[in-house]
Amino acid sequence: MTLREIQERFQTSVLAGLASGQAAILDSLRDSPRTDRATLFAVYVDAYRLRLAEFVSTDFAVLRDYMGDEAFGSLVEQYIATGPSHHRNARWYASRLPEFMRESAQWRSDRAACDLALFEKGLADAFDSVDAPALAIDALAAAEPDDWPRLVFEFHPSVAVLDLAKGVARLYSALSDGGEAERADPDDDETILLWRRDDEPVYREIAADERLALIEARAAKSFGDICTLLEFQNNDETLLQRAAGFLAQWFADGIVTKISLST
Amino acid sequence: MSIPSSLGFGLGLRSIYYPDILEHEPNVDWFEIISENYMIPGGRPLAILECIRADYPIVMHGVSMSLASSDPLDYAYLRELKSLAERIEPAWISDHLAWTVVHGANLHDLLPIPYTREALDHVVDRIRRVQDFLGRRLLVENASTYATFQDSEMEEWEFVTEMAERADCLLLLDVNNIFVSGFNHGFDAESFIESIPIARVAQLHLAGHGSYETHKIDTHDQPVCEEVWRLYERARLRFGDISAMIERDDNYPPFDELLAELEHMREIARTADDVRSRSAT
Numbered sequence: 001m002t003l004r005e006i007q008e009r010f011q012t013s014v015l016a017g018l019a020s021g022q023a024a025i026l027d028s029l030r031d032s033p034r035t036d037r038a039t040l041f042a043v044y045v046d047a048y049r050l051r052l053a054e055f056v057s058t059d060f061a062v063l064r065d066y067m068g069d070e071a072f073g074s075l076v077e078q079y080i081a082t083g084p085s086h087h088r089n090a091r092w093y094a095s096r097l098p099e100f101m102r103e104s105a106q107w108r109s110d111r112a113a114c115d116l117a118l119f120e121k122g123l124a125d126a127f128d129s130v131d132a133p134a135l136a137i138d139a140l141a142a143a144e145p146d147d148w149p150r151l152v153f154e155f156h157p158s159v160a161v162l163d164l165a166k167g168v169a170r171l172y173s174a175l176s177d178g179g180e181a182e183r184a185d186p187d188d189d190e191t192i193l194l195w196r197r198d199d200e201p202v203y204r205e206i207a208a209d210e211r212l213a214l215i216e217a218r219a220a221k222s223f224g225d226i227c228t229l230l231e232f233q234n235n236d237e238t239l240l241q242r243a244a245g246f247l248a249q250w251f252a253d254g255i256v257t258k259i260s261l262s263t
Numbered sequence: 264m265s266i267p268s269s270l271g272f273g274l275g276l277r278s279i280y281y282p283d284i285l286e287h288e289p290n291v292d293w294f295e296i297i298s299e300n301y302m303i304p305g306g307r308p309l310a311i312l313e314c315i316r317a318d319y320p321i322v323m324h325g326v327s328m329s330l331a332s333s334d335p336l337d338y339a340y341l342r343e344l345k346s347l348a349e350r351i352e353p354a355w356i357s358d359h360l361a362w363t364v365v366h367g368a369n370l371h372d373l374l375p376i377p378y379t380r381e382a383l384d385h386v387v388d389r390i391r392r393v394q395d396f397l398g399r400r401l402l403v404e405n406a407s408t409y410a411t412f413q414d415s416e417m418e419e420w421e422f423v424t425e426m427a428e429r430a431d432c433l434l435l436l437d438v439n440n441i442f443v444s445g446f447n448h449g450f451d452a453e454s455f456i457e458s459i460p461i462a463r464v465a466q467l468h469l470a471g472h473g474s475y476e477t478h479k480i481d482t483h484d485q486p487v488c489e490e491v492w493r494l495y496e497r498a499r500l501r502f503g504d505i506s507a508m509i510e511r512d513d514n515y516p517p518f519d520e521l522l523a524e525l526e527h528m529r530e531i532a533r534t535a536d537d538v539r540s541r542s543a544t
Protein backbone atom coordinates (compact mmCIF):
# COMPACT_ATOMS: atom_id res chain seq x y z
CA MET A 1 0.00 0.00 0.00
CA THR A 2 1.36 3.48 -0.80
CA LEU A 3 1.93 6.17 1.80
CA ARG A 4 -0.99 8.07 0.29
CA GLU A 5 -3.34 5.11 0.59
CA ILE A 6 -2.30 4.45 4.17
CA GLN A 7 -2.83 8.08 5.16
CA GLU A 8 -6.22 8.25 3.47
CA ARG A 9 -7.31 5.06 5.19
CA PHE A 10 -5.93 6.23 8.53
CA GLN A 11 -7.74 9.55 8.29
CA THR A 12 -11.03 8.01 7.20
CA SER A 13 -10.85 5.59 10.10
CA VAL A 14 -10.13 8.33 12.66
CA LEU A 15 -13.02 10.42 11.36
CA ALA A 16 -15.43 7.47 11.28
CA GLY A 17 -14.41 6.16 14.71
CA LEU A 18 -13.98 2.54 15.76
CA ALA A 19 -17.66 2.01 16.57
CA SER A 20 -18.57 2.72 12.94
CA GLY A 21 -17.10 -0.56 11.73
CA GLN A 22 -15.27 1.46 9.06
CA ALA A 23 -11.81 1.36 10.63
CA ALA A 24 -10.23 -0.28 7.59
CA ILE A 25 -6.82 0.91 8.73
CA LEU A 26 -6.75 -1.84 11.34
CA ASP A 27 -5.83 -4.34 8.61
CA SER A 28 -2.64 -2.33 8.01
CA LEU A 29 -1.57 -2.10 11.67
CA ARG A 30 0.32 -4.43 13.95
CA ASP A 31 -0.59 -5.60 17.43
CA SER A 32 1.92 -4.57 20.09
CA PRO A 33 3.55 -6.93 22.58
CA ARG A 34 1.02 -5.80 25.22
CA THR A 35 -2.20 -5.16 23.36
CA ASP A 36 -4.12 -5.32 20.12
CA ARG A 37 -4.06 -2.81 17.28
CA ALA A 38 -7.63 -1.62 17.91
CA THR A 39 -6.74 -0.48 21.44
CA LEU A 40 -3.72 1.39 20.13
CA PHE A 41 -5.55 2.96 17.19
CA ALA A 42 -8.29 4.09 19.60
CA VAL A 43 -5.74 6.49 21.13
CA TYR A 44 -5.85 8.48 17.87
CA VAL A 45 -9.62 8.24 17.55
CA ASP A 46 -10.21 9.46 21.11
CA ALA A 47 -7.53 12.14 20.91
CA TYR A 48 -9.06 13.60 17.75
CA ARG A 49 -12.44 14.23 19.35
CA LEU A 50 -11.04 15.31 22.70
CA ARG A 51 -8.67 17.76 21.08
CA LEU A 52 -11.30 19.40 18.88
CA ALA A 53 -13.71 19.59 21.83
CA GLU A 54 -10.97 21.25 23.85
CA PHE A 55 -10.38 23.85 21.13
CA VAL A 56 -14.09 24.77 21.18
CA SER A 57 -14.31 24.75 24.99
CA THR A 58 -11.27 26.98 25.30
CA ASP A 59 -12.53 29.47 22.73
CA PHE A 60 -16.09 29.53 24.10
CA ALA A 61 -15.56 29.12 27.84
CA VAL A 62 -18.24 31.65 28.78
CA LEU A 63 -20.78 30.13 26.40
CA ARG A 64 -20.07 26.79 28.06
CA ASP A 65 -20.79 28.31 31.50
CA TYR A 66 -24.01 29.76 30.18
CA MET A 67 -25.28 26.61 28.47
CA GLY A 68 -24.07 24.09 31.03
CA ASP A 69 -21.81 21.11 30.29
CA GLU A 70 -24.51 18.84 28.90
CA ALA A 71 -26.01 21.22 26.33
CA PHE A 72 -22.59 22.61 25.41
CA GLY A 73 -21.23 19.08 25.02
CA SER A 74 -24.07 18.25 22.65
CA LEU A 75 -23.40 21.43 20.65
CA VAL A 76 -19.69 20.63 20.41
CA GLU A 77 -20.40 17.06 19.32
CA GLN A 78 -22.63 18.34 16.53
CA TYR A 79 -20.06 20.93 15.50
CA ILE A 80 -17.28 18.32 15.32
CA ALA A 81 -19.59 16.08 13.26
CA THR A 82 -19.96 18.77 10.58
CA GLY A 83 -16.55 17.78 9.25
CA PRO A 84 -12.83 17.96 9.89
CA SER A 85 -10.80 21.09 10.43
CA HIS A 86 -9.35 22.74 7.37
CA HIS A 87 -7.10 25.05 9.35
CA ARG A 88 -3.42 24.50 9.97
CA ASN A 89 -3.74 26.54 13.12
CA ALA A 90 -6.10 25.30 15.85
CA ARG A 91 -6.80 28.98 16.69
CA TRP A 92 -9.35 29.12 13.86
CA TYR A 93 -11.05 25.73 14.22
CA ALA A 94 -13.95 26.92 16.37
CA SER A 95 -14.45 30.26 14.63
CA ARG A 96 -17.47 28.98 12.66
CA LEU A 97 -19.38 28.03 15.82
CA PRO A 98 -21.61 31.15 15.96
CA GLU A 99 -22.50 30.68 12.30
CA PHE A 100 -23.18 26.97 12.90
CA MET A 101 -25.51 27.83 15.79
CA ARG A 102 -27.43 30.41 13.74
CA GLU A 103 -27.91 27.89 10.93
CA SER A 104 -28.89 25.00 13.19
CA ALA A 105 -32.57 24.26 13.72
CA GLN A 106 -31.78 23.16 17.27
CA TRP A 107 -29.69 26.11 18.40
CA ARG A 108 -30.94 29.14 16.45
CA SER A 109 -34.02 29.51 18.64
CA ASP A 110 -31.80 30.33 21.62
CA ARG A 111 -30.87 33.81 20.49
CA ALA A 112 -29.03 34.65 23.72
CA ALA A 113 -26.73 31.63 23.30
CA CYS A 114 -26.15 32.36 19.60
CA ASP A 115 -25.33 36.01 20.32
CA LEU A 116 -23.15 35.12 23.31
CA ALA A 117 -21.15 32.89 20.95
CA LEU A 118 -20.90 35.73 18.44
CA PHE A 119 -19.78 38.14 21.14
CA GLU A 120 -17.18 35.73 22.55
CA LYS A 121 -15.78 35.12 19.08
CA GLY A 122 -15.69 38.90 18.52
CA LEU A 123 -13.60 39.36 21.65
CA ALA A 124 -11.20 36.60 20.58
CA ASP A 125 -10.85 38.12 17.12
CA ALA A 126 -10.16 41.54 18.62
CA PHE A 127 -7.58 40.04 20.96
CA ASP A 128 -5.19 38.94 18.21
CA SER A 129 -6.20 41.07 15.25
CA VAL A 130 -3.63 43.05 13.28
CA ASP A 131 -1.71 45.72 15.17
CA ALA A 132 -2.11 49.39 14.24
CA PRO A 133 -1.22 52.53 16.21
CA ALA A 134 -4.12 54.73 17.29
CA LEU A 135 -4.18 58.30 16.02
CA ALA A 136 -4.15 61.08 18.63
CA ILE A 137 -6.99 63.61 18.55
CA ASP A 138 -4.39 66.31 17.78
CA ALA A 139 -4.56 65.09 14.17
CA LEU A 140 -8.19 66.14 14.07
CA ALA A 141 -7.42 69.54 15.58
CA ALA A 142 -4.79 70.06 12.90
CA ALA A 143 -7.38 69.69 10.10
CA GLU A 144 -8.73 72.96 8.68
CA PRO A 145 -12.39 73.52 9.70
CA ASP A 146 -13.36 73.88 6.04
CA ASP A 147 -11.94 70.43 5.38
CA TRP A 148 -13.99 68.64 8.06
CA PRO A 149 -16.83 67.63 5.73
CA ARG A 150 -14.27 65.88 3.51
CA LEU A 151 -12.60 63.96 6.35
CA VAL A 152 -12.58 60.17 6.01
CA PHE A 153 -11.39 57.80 8.70
CA GLU A 154 -9.61 54.49 8.99
CA PHE A 155 -10.19 52.34 12.03
CA HIS A 156 -8.22 49.85 14.07
CA PRO A 157 -8.46 46.36 12.53
CA SER A 158 -9.91 45.02 15.80
CA VAL A 159 -13.03 47.21 15.56
CA ALA A 160 -16.29 45.29 15.20
CA VAL A 161 -19.90 46.36 15.52
CA LEU A 162 -22.18 43.58 16.71
CA ASP A 163 -25.98 43.60 16.85
CA LEU A 164 -26.99 41.36 19.74
CA ALA A 165 -29.94 40.47 21.93
CA LYS A 166 -30.33 43.09 24.65
CA GLY A 167 -28.18 42.23 27.66
CA VAL A 168 -25.74 39.79 26.02
CA ALA A 169 -22.67 41.92 26.79
CA ARG A 170 -23.80 42.29 30.42
CA LEU A 171 -24.45 38.55 30.55
CA TYR A 172 -20.92 37.86 29.26
CA SER A 173 -19.41 40.21 31.78
CA ALA A 174 -21.30 38.65 34.70
CA LEU A 175 -20.50 35.08 33.63
CA SER A 176 -16.82 35.77 33.09
CA ASP A 177 -16.67 37.32 36.57
CA GLY A 178 -18.24 34.13 37.94
CA GLY A 179 -21.50 35.85 38.85
CA GLU A 180 -25.18 35.57 38.05
CA ALA A 181 -26.68 37.71 35.33
CA GLU A 182 -30.13 38.66 34.18
CA ARG A 183 -31.16 36.75 31.11
CA ALA A 184 -30.70 38.55 27.82
CA ASP A 185 -33.91 39.71 26.15
CA PRO A 186 -34.22 37.97 22.76
CA ASP A 187 -36.95 40.40 21.70
CA ASP A 188 -34.90 43.54 22.18
CA ASP A 189 -31.58 44.57 20.65
CA GLU A 190 -28.30 46.19 21.63
CA THR A 191 -25.38 47.23 19.49
CA ILE A 192 -21.93 46.64 20.87
CA LEU A 193 -18.77 48.30 19.63
CA LEU A 194 -15.75 46.18 20.47
CA TRP A 195 -12.07 46.71 19.83
CA ARG A 196 -8.66 46.20 21.39
CA ARG A 197 -7.04 48.78 23.63
CA ASP A 198 -3.76 48.26 25.52
CA ASP A 199 -3.65 44.67 24.25
CA GLU A 200 -7.03 43.76 25.75
CA PRO A 201 -10.45 43.55 24.08
CA VAL A 202 -12.86 46.23 25.34
CA TYR A 203 -16.43 47.08 24.42
CA ARG A 204 -19.26 49.50 24.99
CA GLU A 205 -22.87 49.73 23.96
CA ILE A 206 -23.62 52.32 21.30
CA ALA A 207 -26.92 53.99 20.38
CA ALA A 208 -28.58 53.73 16.97
CA ASP A 209 -27.20 57.03 15.62
CA GLU A 210 -23.61 56.27 16.64
CA ARG A 211 -24.01 52.80 15.14
CA LEU A 212 -25.10 54.34 11.86
CA ALA A 213 -22.28 56.90 11.91
CA LEU A 214 -19.69 54.25 12.67
CA ILE A 215 -20.88 51.86 9.98
CA GLU A 216 -20.75 54.66 7.42
CA ALA A 217 -17.37 55.90 8.64
CA ARG A 218 -15.94 52.39 8.38
CA ALA A 219 -17.26 52.26 4.82
CA ALA A 220 -15.03 55.30 4.11
CA LYS A 221 -17.91 57.80 3.90
CA SER A 222 -16.81 61.37 4.59
CA PHE A 223 -17.76 63.19 7.77
CA GLY A 224 -19.99 65.48 5.70
CA ASP A 225 -21.84 62.51 4.16
CA ILE A 226 -22.26 60.93 7.59
CA CYS A 227 -23.77 64.17 8.97
CA THR A 228 -26.15 64.36 6.00
CA LEU A 229 -27.28 60.81 6.57
CA LEU A 230 -27.78 61.38 10.30
CA GLU A 231 -29.73 64.56 9.55
CA PHE A 232 -31.96 62.66 7.13
CA GLN A 233 -32.62 60.01 9.74
CA ASN A 234 -33.11 62.27 12.75
CA ASN A 235 -33.88 65.83 11.72
CA ASP A 236 -32.24 66.95 14.92
CA GLU A 237 -30.83 70.45 15.64
CA THR A 238 -28.10 69.09 17.88
CA LEU A 239 -26.97 66.64 15.23
CA LEU A 240 -23.67 68.33 14.36
CA GLN A 241 -22.75 68.51 18.01
CA ARG A 242 -23.55 64.86 18.48
CA ALA A 243 -21.64 63.82 15.34
CA ALA A 244 -18.61 65.74 16.59
CA GLY A 245 -19.13 64.01 19.94
CA PHE A 246 -18.99 60.59 18.28
CA LEU A 247 -15.79 61.57 16.56
CA ALA A 248 -14.18 62.77 19.78
CA GLN A 249 -15.23 59.58 21.52
CA TRP A 250 -13.74 57.40 18.73
CA PHE A 251 -10.43 59.18 19.20
CA ALA A 252 -10.69 58.80 22.97
CA ASP A 253 -11.41 55.08 22.47
CA GLY A 254 -8.29 54.80 20.34
CA ILE A 255 -10.08 53.24 17.39
CA VAL A 256 -9.15 55.82 14.71
CA THR A 257 -5.83 55.04 13.03
CA LYS A 258 -5.80 57.46 10.10
CA ILE A 259 -7.63 60.47 8.71
CA SER A 260 -7.46 61.79 5.18
CA LEU A 261 -9.47 64.01 2.83
CA SER A 262 -11.89 62.48 0.36
CA THR A 263 -11.24 63.42 -3.24
CA MET B 264 28.38 20.08 9.22
CA SER B 265 28.07 21.77 12.62
CA ILE B 266 25.24 21.78 15.09
CA PRO B 267 24.14 25.00 16.79
CA SER B 268 25.86 25.87 20.07
CA SER B 269 24.04 24.71 23.16
CA LEU B 270 21.51 27.17 24.55
CA GLY B 271 21.55 25.34 27.89
CA PHE B 272 18.38 24.35 29.74
CA GLY B 273 15.01 25.62 28.58
CA LEU B 274 11.27 25.48 29.08
CA GLY B 275 8.25 25.69 26.83
CA LEU B 276 6.84 29.22 26.74
CA ARG B 277 3.15 28.95 27.65
CA SER B 278 0.80 31.89 28.25
CA ILE B 279 -0.12 30.74 31.76
CA TYR B 280 3.46 31.47 32.81
CA TYR B 281 3.79 34.93 31.20
CA PRO B 282 3.44 36.75 34.55
CA ASP B 283 6.07 34.54 36.25
CA ILE B 284 8.50 35.15 33.40
CA LEU B 285 7.87 38.85 32.93
CA GLU B 286 7.89 39.72 36.64
CA HIS B 287 10.66 37.47 37.93
CA GLU B 288 13.07 36.94 35.00
CA PRO B 289 13.57 33.30 36.05
CA ASN B 290 16.75 31.31 35.70
CA VAL B 291 15.77 29.66 32.41
CA ASP B 292 18.41 29.70 29.69
CA TRP B 293 15.97 29.79 26.77
CA PHE B 294 12.35 29.24 25.81
CA GLU B 295 10.73 27.17 23.09
CA ILE B 296 7.49 28.44 21.61
CA ILE B 297 4.80 26.51 19.77
CA SER B 298 5.12 28.41 16.48
CA GLU B 299 1.40 28.22 15.61
CA ASN B 300 0.47 30.00 18.87
CA TYR B 301 2.13 33.10 17.44
CA MET B 302 1.14 32.69 13.79
CA ILE B 303 -1.66 35.17 14.38
CA PRO B 304 -2.25 38.66 12.99
CA GLY B 305 -1.16 40.67 16.07
CA GLY B 306 -2.02 41.59 19.63
CA ARG B 307 -0.76 40.71 23.07
CA PRO B 308 0.77 37.25 22.46
CA LEU B 309 3.18 38.64 19.87
CA ALA B 310 3.92 41.73 22.00
CA ILE B 311 4.76 39.54 25.00
CA LEU B 312 6.83 37.20 22.88
CA GLU B 313 8.90 40.13 21.62
CA CYS B 314 9.32 41.32 25.20
CA ILE B 315 10.55 37.89 26.36
CA ARG B 316 12.69 37.56 23.23
CA ALA B 317 14.56 40.68 24.31
CA ASP B 318 15.83 38.78 27.36
CA TYR B 319 15.97 35.13 26.30
CA PRO B 320 16.92 33.08 23.24
CA ILE B 321 13.84 31.63 21.56
CA VAL B 322 13.39 28.46 19.53
CA MET B 323 10.38 27.88 17.27
CA HIS B 324 8.75 24.46 17.48
CA GLY B 325 5.86 23.71 15.14
CA VAL B 326 3.12 21.09 15.16
CA SER B 327 1.50 21.67 11.75
CA MET B 328 4.15 21.39 9.05
CA SER B 329 2.86 17.90 8.27
CA LEU B 330 6.27 16.90 6.93
CA ALA B 331 5.27 13.31 6.23
CA SER B 332 1.93 14.07 4.57
CA SER B 333 1.27 12.94 1.02
CA ASP B 334 -0.51 16.27 0.39
CA PRO B 335 1.55 18.98 -1.33
CA LEU B 336 3.64 21.16 0.97
CA ASP B 337 1.60 24.06 2.29
CA TYR B 338 3.59 27.09 1.19
CA ALA B 339 1.08 29.53 2.70
CA TYR B 340 1.85 27.95 6.07
CA LEU B 341 5.58 28.03 5.38
CA ARG B 342 5.42 31.70 4.38
CA GLU B 343 3.70 32.53 7.68
CA LEU B 344 6.27 30.49 9.56
CA LYS B 345 9.12 32.25 7.79
CA SER B 346 7.59 35.62 8.49
CA LEU B 347 7.36 34.81 12.22
CA ALA B 348 10.99 33.63 12.14
CA GLU B 349 12.08 36.90 10.54
CA ARG B 350 10.34 38.77 13.35
CA ILE B 351 11.52 36.61 16.26
CA GLU B 352 14.93 35.48 14.96
CA PRO B 353 14.82 32.09 16.67
CA ALA B 354 17.95 30.04 17.24
CA TRP B 355 16.30 27.36 15.07
CA ILE B 356 13.00 25.97 13.82
CA SER B 357 11.74 22.45 14.43
CA ASP B 358 8.77 20.24 13.62
CA HIS B 359 7.89 16.55 13.68
CA LEU B 360 8.40 13.41 11.68
CA ALA B 361 4.64 13.03 11.35
CA TRP B 362 1.65 14.07 9.30
CA THR B 363 -1.42 16.02 10.34
CA VAL B 364 -3.20 16.73 7.06
CA VAL B 365 -4.48 14.72 4.09
CA HIS B 366 -6.85 16.13 1.45
CA GLY B 367 -6.59 19.44 3.29
CA ALA B 368 -8.34 18.04 6.37
CA ASN B 369 -6.33 18.54 9.54
CA LEU B 370 -6.63 16.01 12.35
CA HIS B 371 -4.54 18.27 14.61
CA ASP B 372 -2.47 15.32 15.76
CA LEU B 373 1.03 14.03 15.05
CA LEU B 374 0.16 10.91 13.11
CA PRO B 375 2.47 7.96 12.43
CA ILE B 376 3.92 6.76 9.15
CA PRO B 377 5.03 3.37 7.90
CA TYR B 378 8.83 3.16 7.92
CA THR B 379 9.13 2.29 4.22
CA ARG B 380 11.61 3.29 1.52
CA GLU B 381 8.80 5.18 -0.22
CA ALA B 382 7.98 7.19 2.93
CA LEU B 383 11.67 7.86 3.52
CA ASP B 384 12.23 9.22 -0.02
CA HIS B 385 9.11 11.35 0.35
CA VAL B 386 10.05 12.82 3.74
CA VAL B 387 13.67 13.46 2.72
CA ASP B 388 12.51 15.36 -0.36
CA ARG B 389 10.09 17.48 1.66
CA ILE B 390 12.59 18.33 4.40
CA ARG B 391 15.04 19.45 1.72
CA ARG B 392 12.42 21.65 0.09
CA VAL B 393 11.35 23.14 3.44
CA GLN B 394 14.98 23.88 4.31
CA ASP B 395 15.50 25.54 0.92
CA PHE B 396 12.39 27.66 1.45
CA LEU B 397 13.22 28.67 5.01
CA GLY B 398 16.89 29.18 4.16
CA ARG B 399 17.98 27.27 7.24
CA ARG B 400 18.48 23.75 8.46
CA LEU B 401 15.41 22.23 10.12
CA LEU B 402 15.34 20.19 13.32
CA VAL B 403 13.05 17.17 12.95
CA GLU B 404 11.61 15.49 16.04
CA ASN B 405 10.68 11.85 16.56
CA ALA B 406 7.00 11.75 17.58
CA SER B 407 5.36 9.45 20.11
CA THR B 408 3.47 6.74 18.29
CA TYR B 409 0.78 4.29 19.30
CA ALA B 410 0.32 2.43 15.99
CA THR B 411 2.87 0.63 13.82
CA PHE B 412 2.31 -0.57 10.26
CA GLN B 413 2.50 -3.99 8.67
CA ASP B 414 4.27 -2.40 5.72
CA SER B 415 7.21 -1.00 7.69
CA GLU B 416 10.53 -2.12 6.25
CA MET B 417 12.85 -0.75 8.91
CA GLU B 418 12.95 0.38 12.53
CA GLU B 419 12.14 3.95 13.52
CA TRP B 420 15.75 4.75 14.48
CA GLU B 421 17.01 3.46 11.14
CA PHE B 422 14.46 5.64 9.36
CA VAL B 423 15.35 8.70 11.45
CA THR B 424 19.08 8.23 10.93
CA GLU B 425 18.86 7.84 7.17
CA MET B 426 16.37 10.70 6.95
CA ALA B 427 18.75 13.06 8.78
CA GLU B 428 21.76 12.03 6.69
CA ARG B 429 20.02 12.24 3.33
CA ALA B 430 18.00 15.40 4.02
CA ASP B 431 20.99 16.99 5.77
CA CYS B 432 18.71 18.10 8.58
CA LEU B 433 19.26 18.12 12.31
CA LEU B 434 17.37 16.11 14.90
CA LEU B 435 15.36 17.12 17.90
CA LEU B 436 15.43 13.95 19.93
CA ASP B 437 12.44 13.68 22.25
CA VAL B 438 13.57 11.41 25.03
CA ASN B 439 10.06 11.03 26.42
CA ASN B 440 8.74 10.10 22.97
CA ILE B 441 11.42 7.43 22.65
CA PHE B 442 10.38 6.06 26.03
CA VAL B 443 6.64 6.16 25.21
CA SER B 444 7.06 4.60 21.76
CA GLY B 445 9.52 2.03 23.15
CA PHE B 446 6.97 0.96 25.76
CA ASN B 447 4.15 0.88 23.20
CA HIS B 448 6.02 -1.08 20.57
CA GLY B 449 8.41 -3.11 22.66
CA PHE B 450 11.77 -1.67 21.61
CA ASP B 451 14.65 -0.70 23.85
CA ALA B 452 14.77 3.07 24.35
CA GLU B 453 18.46 3.13 25.23
CA SER B 454 19.35 1.27 22.05
CA PHE B 455 17.37 3.87 20.09
CA ILE B 456 19.45 6.66 21.64
CA GLU B 457 22.70 4.80 21.09
CA SER B 458 21.94 4.29 17.40
CA ILE B 459 21.34 7.97 16.54
CA PRO B 460 24.34 9.77 14.99
CA ILE B 461 25.85 12.23 17.46
CA ALA B 462 26.58 14.85 14.82
CA ARG B 463 22.89 15.23 13.92
CA VAL B 464 21.32 15.87 17.33
CA ALA B 465 20.90 19.54 18.20
CA GLN B 466 18.18 19.48 20.86
CA LEU B 467 16.49 17.22 23.39
CA HIS B 468 12.91 17.29 24.63
CA LEU B 469 11.72 15.94 27.96
CA ALA B 470 8.13 15.70 29.16
CA GLY B 471 5.70 13.66 31.21
CA HIS B 472 3.20 11.17 29.88
CA GLY B 473 0.08 9.23 30.82
CA SER B 474 0.49 5.57 31.74
CA TYR B 475 -1.97 2.74 31.16
CA GLU B 476 -1.50 -0.96 31.63
CA THR B 477 -1.04 -1.68 27.94
CA HIS B 478 0.33 1.59 26.58
CA LYS B 479 1.56 5.09 27.37
CA ILE B 480 0.31 8.38 25.91
CA ASP B 481 2.42 11.49 25.33
CA THR B 482 0.28 13.95 27.29
CA HIS B 483 2.78 16.52 28.60
CA ASP B 484 0.59 16.82 31.69
CA GLN B 485 2.85 15.19 34.29
CA PRO B 486 6.32 15.75 35.68
CA VAL B 487 9.16 13.97 33.90
CA CYS B 488 9.31 10.42 35.29
CA GLU B 489 12.38 8.65 36.67
CA GLU B 490 12.85 6.40 33.61
CA VAL B 491 12.88 9.43 31.31
CA TRP B 492 15.40 11.22 33.53
CA ARG B 493 17.63 8.14 33.24
CA LEU B 494 17.26 8.25 29.46
CA TYR B 495 18.14 11.93 29.51
CA GLU B 496 21.34 11.09 31.41
CA ARG B 497 22.09 8.48 28.76
CA ALA B 498 21.47 11.02 26.02
CA ARG B 499 23.66 13.63 27.73
CA LEU B 500 26.43 11.06 28.03
CA ARG B 501 26.16 10.30 24.32
CA PHE B 502 25.46 13.71 22.80
CA GLY B 503 27.20 15.97 25.31
CA ASP B 504 26.28 19.60 25.89
CA ILE B 505 23.29 20.11 23.62
CA SER B 506 20.21 22.21 24.31
CA ALA B 507 17.53 20.45 26.33
CA MET B 508 14.13 21.56 27.53
CA ILE B 509 10.99 20.42 29.36
CA GLU B 510 7.57 20.58 27.69
CA ARG B 511 4.47 21.05 29.83
CA ASP B 512 1.13 21.55 28.07
CA ASP B 513 -1.60 20.65 30.55
CA ASN B 514 -2.28 20.21 34.27
CA TYR B 515 0.02 23.17 34.75
CA PRO B 516 1.91 23.26 38.07
CA PRO B 517 3.15 26.45 39.75
CA PHE B 518 6.07 27.80 37.74
CA ASP B 519 8.45 27.07 40.61
CA GLU B 520 7.82 23.35 40.13
CA LEU B 521 8.96 23.60 36.52
CA LEU B 522 12.02 25.54 37.65
CA ALA B 523 12.76 22.74 40.14
CA GLU B 524 12.50 20.18 37.31
CA LEU B 525 14.83 22.31 35.24
CA GLU B 526 17.30 22.40 38.13
CA HIS B 527 17.09 18.62 38.34
CA MET B 528 17.93 18.46 34.64
CA ARG B 529 20.99 20.64 35.25
CA GLU B 530 22.15 18.34 38.08
CA ILE B 531 21.83 15.27 35.87
CA ALA B 532 23.72 17.05 33.10
CA ARG B 533 26.52 18.00 35.51
CA THR B 534 26.86 14.41 36.65
CA ALA B 535 26.88 13.12 33.09
CA ASP B 536 29.41 15.78 32.03
CA ASP B 537 31.72 14.69 34.90
CA VAL B 538 31.52 11.11 33.70
CA ARG B 539 32.26 12.20 30.14
CA SER B 540 35.27 14.29 31.15
CA ARG B 541 36.64 11.50 33.38
CA SER B 542 36.36 8.98 30.57
CA ALA B 543 38.01 11.43 28.18
CA THR B 544 41.13 11.78 30.37
